[in-house]
Amino acid sequence: MDRDIRTVDDVLRLLDGLFAPGADRWTADAADWWDGFYADRSKPVPFFVARPDESLASYVERGLIAPGRALDLGCGPGRNALHLASLGFEVDAVDLSPAAITWAEDRAREAGADIRFHCADAFTATGLNGPYDLIHDSGCFHHLPPHRRVSYLALLDRALAPGGHLALTCFAAGETGMGSELPDADFYRESGLQGGLAYTPQSLRWIFSDLTEIELRRMHDEPPESPYFGEPFLWTALFRRDTGTR
Numbered sequence: 001m002d003r004d005i006r007t008v009d010d011v012l013r014l015l016d017g018l019f020a021p022g023a024d025r026w027t028a029d030a031a032d033w034w035d036g037f038y039a040d041r042s043k044p045v046p047f048f049v050a051r052p053d054e055s056l057a058s059y060v061e062r063g064l065i066a067p068g069r070a071l072d073l074g075c076g077p078g079r080n081a082l083h084l085a086s087l088g089f090e091v092d093a094v095d096l097s098p099a100a101i102t103w104a105e106d107r108a109r110e111a112g113a114d115i116r117f118h119c120a121d122a123f124t125a126t127g128l129n130g131p132y133d134l135i136h137d138s139g140c141f142h143h144l145p146p147h148r149r150v151s152y153l154a155l156l157d158r159a160l161a162p163g164g165h166l167a168l169t170c171f172a173a174g175e176t177g178m179g180s181e182l183p184d185a186d187f188y189r190e191s192g193l194q195g196g197l198a199y200t201p202q203s204l205r206w207i208f209s210d211l212t213e214i215e216l217r218r219m220h221d222e223p224p225e226s227p228y229f230g231e232p233f234l235w236t237a238l239f240r241r242d243t244g245t246r
Helices: 008-016 028-038 054-061 079-086 098-111 146-159 184-190 201-207
Strands: 069-073 090-095 115-119 132-138 160-171 212-218 234-240
Touching: 008 146, 028 098, 054 079, 054 160, 054 234, 069 079, 079 090, 079 098, 079 115, 079 132, 090 098, 098 115, 132 146, 146 160, 201 212, 201 234
Parallel strands: 069 090, 069 132, 090 115, 132 160
Antiparallel strands: 160 234, 212 234
16 A cells, blocks of 8 residues: 655656656656667757757847856757857756767767756756756757646746746647647546647746746748758747846
């Protein structure tokens, strides 16, 4: 007989266990799944390209964010972390997958970039408490089960500096969007995330309502010859933490 639920973390781990092994579980199973995903670097996966998000580049070019301390969540092969480092940011980059981190480290070494890579769960890793002037997330948030938004917001609360920014790229709901539009409760009935969660602008504004919205739009569709990554099935959003909220 198991009667070991005592804390919020215990509840979160219990809910993690409701999902089938694989990318949908915020456990070691997810690391194994993503390792397999990143094993073949030649796969025609859009975000395998060594190009930063067009939105991230735009924020810097327009002066919406400036170099400082940055955390790249779910960094994958490191394309956005490398761009931030090239602009003078002091970068921590974290991913669950050892294969992704190894690839990112290879790219950083080739570029001569000084980035601190962490192969870890960002929610429990030590050394990622900030404060960060920028927390950047391109594709991590939409792979979280609904209950892990609690962990995500807790990470922002402890790690994002007053006046700092969250730059988010995630699946867009609606026409030409991507990801599942099932209600949150149905993911638990299905025991899976159906490849990732789609979000509406209204849902993102509600989830991040403690932050100030700077911009929320569809990502621009970048051509193959562009120096930037851009796919219109994604939202890009920039939020700011007010200076008096910590």
